[in-house]
Amino acid sequence: MSQAPRSGLAAVSSALLAMSRHLEVRDVLKTIVASARELLDAQYAALGVPDDHGGFAQFVVDGVSDHQWKAIGPLPRQHGILAAMLQEAKVERLADVCKDPRFEGWPSAHPDMSDFLGLPIRDGDEVIGALFLANKNCPKPEGSCGFTAEDEELLGILAQHAAIALTNARLYERSRELTIAEERSRLAHELHDAVSQKLFSLRLTAQAATALVDRDPARAKGEMHQVAVLAAEAADELRAAVVELRPAALDEDGLVATLRTQIQVLDRAHTARVTFAGRGVKALPSAQEEALLRVAQEALHNALRHSGGEHVDVTLDRRGGGAVLRITDDGSGFDPKAVRRAGRHLGLVSMRDRASGVGGTLTVESAPGKGTVIEMEVPGG
Numbered sequence: 001m002s003q004a005p006r007s008g009l010a011a012v013s014s015a016l017l018a019m020s021r022h023l024e025v026r027d028v029l030k031t032i033v034a035s036a037r038e039l040l041d042a043q044y045a046a047l048g049v050p051d052d053h054g055g056f057a058q059f060v061v062d063g064v065s066d067h068q069w070k071a072i073g074p075l076p077r078q079h080g081i082l083a084a085m086l087q088e089a090k091v092e093r094l095a096d097v098c099k100d101p102r103f104e105g106w107p108s109a110h111p112d113m114s115d116f117l118g119l120p121i122r123d124g125d126e127v128i129g130a131l132f133l134a135n136k137n138c139p140k141p142e143g144s145c146g147f148t149a150e151d152e153e154l155l156g157i158l159a160q161h162a163a164i165a166l167t168n169a170r171l172y173e174r175s176r177e178l179t180i181a182e183e184r185s186r187l188a189h190e191l192h193d194a195v196s197q198k199l200f201s202l203r204l205t206a207q208a209a210t211a212l213v214d215r216d217p218a219r220a221k222g223e224m225h226q227v228a229v230l231a232a233e234a235a236d237e238l239r240a241a242v243v244e245l246r247p248a249a250l251d252e253d254g255l256v257a258t259l260r261t262q263i264q265v266l267d268r269a270h271t272a273r274v275t276f277a278g279r280g281v282k283a284l285p286s287a288q289e290e291a292l293l294r295v296a297q298e299a300l301h302n303a304l305r306h307s308g309g310e311h312v313d314v315t316l317d318r319r320g321g322g323a324v325l326r327i328t329d330d331g332s333g334f335d336p337k338a339v340r341r342a343g344r345h346l347g348l349v350s351m352r353d354r355a356s357g358v359g360g361t362l363t364v365e366s367a368p369g370k371g372t373v374i375e376m377e378v379p380g381g
Contacts, residue, residue: 012154015039016161024286026058028169032162033062036131039158040151043135044111047121049128049166050086054078064111071109080104081118085130091119093152095145097134115140117147121159123167131159202230255289256281256316259296263314270304272329273311280318288378291354292316292325295362298347299327299374307331307372321380322360326373333370351376 015035029047037045044063051057055077061069078086080102085092094100097116118132133155136146209223250258256278267274284292296314303312309331316325336348348364351374355362360378 012039012157015158024172025166025169026060026283027285028162028165029058029060030062032131032158032165033060036133036155036158037062040117040133040147040155041137042117042133042147043137044113045131045133047129047131047162048076048082048086050078050130068109068111072107073109081116081132082130085118085120085132086127089120089122089127091117091152091156092132093117093145093147095143115145115147117145117151117155119152119155119159121163121166123163128163128166131155131162199234202227202234205230250286250289250293254283255292258293259314259316262297263300266300266304272304272309274300274304274314275311276314276316278316281316281323282318284323284378284380285358288322288358288360291358291360292323292376292378294354295351295374295376296325296327298351302347303327303329303331303372307333309371319377322378324375324377326375328371328373330371333366333368333372335368336364336366 015038029049033045033047036042036047042063044061046059046061048056048060049058059076064072076082081092081094081097081100084090084102094116096114097103098113113134115136116132116134117136118130120127121129121131133147136151138146140146205223205226209220209227212220212223253261260276260278263274263276283289300312300314303309307329309329312327312329314325314327316323348362352362355376355378358378360376362374362376364372364374366372
């Protein structure tokens with residue numbers, strides 16, 4: 001049973017606080033749409049952010065199931081009512097959107113809609129989005145609109161604050177992009193220095209081994225062993241830098257698809273069988289998704305490099321509003337307490353830091369000869 005909508009200042013305050021709680025654009029968009037639908041007690045709500053090519057860069061809906069959304073098909077173009085709100089920048093309040101002469105091009109799987117309220121979201125003179133609601137949950141005479149002038153005024157207030165929240169989120173993401181660019185530049189310099197040093201040492205050691213091979217084979221053998229160690233360290237430096245420089249797939253594909261792709265690559269590249277299963281996990285805040293990805297990468301690196309196991313299984317499951325990541329291997333295992341006493345951390349410290357940094361927890365279960373299970377849980381956004 002759906003709850004009755006909240007009314008008055010408390011409802012408006014709750015909606016505005018919810019919008020200000022997020023910094024990532026996609027989280028802000030979802031919160032705006034959900035707040036608008038609840039505030040005006042509508043069956044459906046949507047928000048479109050236009051691109052420069054007649055379509056939408058982002059389009060978020062609320063009140064439409066995942067199954068319905070998949071059946072609807074591609075994102076809409078800027079036409080009909082949507083175009084009117086974006087191009088003419090005026091409010092549209094209609095008794096039946098389907099009878100409007102501008103109504104066109106709606107997919108057959110689209111839910112039925114009748115009364116309609118839509119308005120642009122503006123940042124100064126620029127229209128940065130369109131917010132609209134349909135099917136007011138109230139009794140209404142045939143041919144009349146359930147949305148009132150008061151609803152229109154309330155949605156206008158929400159849209160003004162939505163513009164601020166969306167602009168702030170864009171500025172935050174731009175700032176983060178600049179920070180990432182600076183970090184990539186720093187990593188590139190560090191990578192160059194670290195790998196250059198390793199390769200220089202590798203070259204000198206190989207030369208020494210060549211000079212010793214005839215007159216002192218035992219020492220030459222030792223030098224060749226050092227060559228192998230240096231080569232492995234150089235490979236680790238490269239691998240670590242590549243991992244740090246490649247989080248972009250999260251933004252494009254989401255956490256589940258990114259994990260699945262990376263694990264398929266690891267499965268092909270290693271003799272161990274590496275599998276992945278993702279069950280029921282929906283989009284999480286971007287900081288949580290990145291933390292989960294980083295922990296998975298670190299745990300997989302440990303399992304494949306150190307455990308000697310034949311199987312490594314990765315699962316990502318929904319738990320409440322959040323998610324739980326589990327990496328299990330059937331390898332040699334270790335004593336976590338002994339590892340800490342020896343000053344070797346196997347990345348466990350950084351994994352715990354990543355988990356706690358997003359409000360999550362990380363547990364490690366392992367023993368010699370018993371394999372290892374690393375589990376990370378994060379709450380919902």
